[in-house]
Amino acid sequence: MVRPMRSVTAVLILSLVVAAAPAPALAASHRHEPTTATVTGPIPGAVPGDRLADRVEDTYPFFSTPVDLAAAGYVEEEFSLSGTADGWSTTGERVATAVPYTTRVIVRRPASPLRFNGTVLVEWQNVTAGYDLDALWNPDTLLRAGYAWVGVSAQRVGVDQLRGWSPARYGSLDVTGGGAYTTDQLSYDIFAQAGAAVRAGDLLGRLRPRTVLAIGASQSAGRMTVYYDRVLPQVAPVFHGYAFIVGTAPTRVGTEPVFQVLSETDVRTPDRPADTDRFRRWEVAGGAHSGYAGQVYRRPIQDRDLGGAPEYSCDRPPFSRVPMHHVTAAAYRHLEHWVRRGTPPPTAEPLRFNADGTKARDALGLALGGIRLSQVSVPTALNDGDNTGETFCRLFGSYQPFDRPTLDRLYPTRLGYVARVAVADVRNIASGYLLPADALSNAREAATPTP
Template identity: 40%
Template sequence: MFLHARRFDTDNPSTAGVHGTPATATSVDLTAAGYLEQEFFLSGTATSYREDGDWGPDGRWPVTESGQAPYRTRLLVRRPADPARFNGTVVVEWLNVSGGVDVDVDFGYMHAELLQGYAWVGVSAQAAGVNSTGGSPLGPAAVGLKAWNPQRYGPLHHPGDAYSYDIFSQAGTSLRAPRGADPLAGLDVEHVIAVGQSQSAMRMLTYANAIHLHDEVFDGIVVHSRAGFGAPLGSGTGIPALDGPDGPDVVSPARVRTDLDVPVFQIVTETELFELGGTPERSFVAARQPDTDRIRTWEIAGAAHSDAHSLRILYPQYTAQFGTIRDLAAVVPIVNDGQQAEVVSAALRAMRAWVVDGVAPASAEPIETRSGAIVRDRHGNAVGGVRTPAVEAPVASLTGESVHVPNNGATVRLDAETLAELYPAPDGRVAAVTAAVDRAVTAGFLRFEDGRALVSESRTSQL
């Protein structure tokens, strides 16, 4: 463990300013779920790191401390209003800043499971979420915390992404042993799980490979939708991989190190297999590795990096926060509408069982690939991988490969003749969905309640 002492404090921010809610306030109905949303500031002195020796594909990435700087950032907390509902597990999300603002992508994918008793904490770990002043692909109104509400967030100070990993560690530590205001209001925290999606997933990989064994803060790490490499220790996402003056910014392909003392769960969609990395050697396929007693990887057939489920949650959230932004609602009908969220919720439940009870999730076959491409069946759906009812009892071709919108995949409805061939009996699709649900629930790839809902939906859906 690093010798530096973590020096941090938490306090309640001002509620002043033109906006009456915190930034990144969710569009999910927390009140109906019996949850509260609150915000805290986290301040202290953070440490930066640099590579200490060679970083190779095996993920055993040595680092050494390289500097310290003061910081003040924020934590966004969602917890059960009734403490008796808390299940002892906190999920800590590295908020995504690909759009230049803090985004809680994994809360959107996991919320069906999270709101069953977990606490969730989003961390403004990177500088862009705090400091950005424009240039977002979402539109000119989408800006970082300080520009969005100067009265509320003016006291924040982020010294740069070189300090992001230690800031994230200190955020996790503050939930177990708060100093100052308690972000979890006295909840008895038993386990803390780190999660991150997309750009944040690359940060999670680097955190697992370079930081975790030194800081030992988290009981498990979920890496959701990463390419074949990790993020750099400093700023940026690692796209593209370029050699800097002090050595390589990223390593590709990069695997999860196999000597970790906590479980790491990788969740991958079709998009990451080849597209997200940009080149074959930077693709997730190049970084594939066998499951171990501490590593699991689920590749979800028929899923995309960002899909209709995510956009349905994030678009009203964006518009509530920023007003006029890019019209994401227009692309919802054409992007991938697979069942990624159901699998991600099942993965979180399985991860908690792994952390709490030591019961490892089921292993899954990878999606079948050949000659740099995904192998597809006659309906256009991927072969292999985690199988959902959407691909086992299809009414559409679901791809994670870019068709209309980069990284969002597509949904192409099967024609009437094909549907009649697949389901000649009146209740043929209901039977096919039921059988697919039974297989997925038994394997642990779907939660029972989600499977039941999908069967019910199939009874009322029109072919």
């Protein structure tokens, strides 16, 4: 059992040796430059605190992470961002100019420049659930790699919920121009101005970014798609590259590279765009739009800030345990290199479909094709991206552990199972779909007997 892990370690170390190079400057453009926003903060207050208090100092940021950031050499800070924003329709028509706004951004970053890898991930926070959700904040992978992460509250639904959650802290926020623009017409320019503030270093303390990437999941990816396809051709570029996770991606061929990562849940047709030198699409077998890792991370935060985590009654046991965040971590690394060196990410086989348009599956029910992490290629459970039932069940996928006879048939010995996991992970490292540290995590998990 020890030897396979040493072998994995050697491959991992070699695969992490990369040359550091600064990101190229964004191309000069005659397009409209974003207005400079005013940054105020950091805003005082931190967990633990009383969100019902009438003083800002006695509150804390909504959905503040419970992770021990200090132990990782990180800090969490919240700022207000204010200025004037232009408004845009979803078809790319400018519908307003210089509308005043004030919103918030939350920053989780290395405390020291020595801990910083030079890249900032600027996330368009998701509001599908009715509140700001840091859907792509994955502490295991982001802290380890030294990223700075910035969450932007760009949309009315999220800001309205913040105002009600803590009037003392958020009562002055408004992204609607006093109620004149209630369908998020200002959101595109607000997001861009947040990115410009990141590039200027106004939100990062002593850190100086080399690469600024825009990221968004699900509904936020849809908003970013509108921005990239309809708005960006008319304004000066702010971000070096874009990652569209479990959501739509642009159809326009632009200068800035686009990386789309989809779970099995999100792939519903065999029709898909082709990869190009500016666009890459990965599809992850067994992955869910909203899987197990995110649910486990968010539950204590929902208990703290919302009074309880939601419960779901789905038709199949919910929450695929295929770690989509391992694939997005690899995608971020490739997107960095794409921007800095001009090297496109590796391609990946798409998920397979039958002639009748249904997803092709093996005898165990697992999807065929796609990126196949060891949780799928060396399975101990049926993880898939499909489910039905109430509310969000269709986004959760399913997790159904194999019974003991099935496990004994597939893996006569635990050592054999662990070795197969290591081989699968090394293959995915070599293909560029998995980072070495995540392979080591898989190896440790595989070597730990289940109760």
